[in-house]
Amino acid sequence: MNPALNHQLIFPMTAHLVFCVLLYAALTLARLPAVWGVGRDADGNNPWATYEKRISANLSNQFEWPMFFHLAAVIFLTRTDVFAHYAVVAAWMFIVGRVLHSAIQIGTTNVRLRGLVFMLNFVAVLVMWGELLMQFSAIKT
Template sequence: MIELIYPMVTLVILTFVVLFAMGIGRVRAIKGRQVSIKSFVLMEGKAQLSPRLQQMDRNFSNLLEIPVLFYLWCLVIMVLQIQDDLLLNLAWVYVGMRLIHSVIHITYNNVNHRFMVFVLSCLLLLVMWIQLLIAAS
């Protein structure tokens, strides 16, 4: 199901948006002398960054952790050439949840809200893998 490329690319774009925002923020912090560029040699300068930049840094890491299982899930479906609209819809819901998680994380960062969306997205991903097994059999 080649249509899965769209939710995959959407999540990749979100990851790059967070990466570029984080990079721009770091450059500004260095130019504003809030942190030394030398602090990034071994990344010990993260603690000196503003809370917002720390949030972006952590969110970027989040976007490279569990979503790897989403990308793999999409690739397995495409390789097996499974045609199932439910799987495509689940993929879009997952990407939407990751977007909501990122918005919460890099804006008002309410841990309860962020954690709830994170847990729900992880549970959804588990359901997606189970649904893949069902569709493949």
């Protein structure tokens, strides 16, 4: 068992942080016409209004289910008696799923596809928590 493997979880955690920063930047750009008047169309409307709402909703989603991802990762990072055998792969699966989910939510209205892709995120986090639970149940006190 290699406790250094647990430290690799900091990279997908950081990737999610960077992804959230990019979503905030996209939201700021989408709001420029409404807030600052920059980029309004000929009628004075925000041409990005539809995307603004989708980006905003997606950004809110980044603080719902991902909370369980970060919590599991922090537990792995701070404990020396549990080891992230599958958690690192699951964490990267989670990040890929988050990016795909966001692209679908922002770029389309295909709720079915979005739900299918969300399952990737959902299962990845369950794998992380499952690994934690199995290892904690095996720890002798």
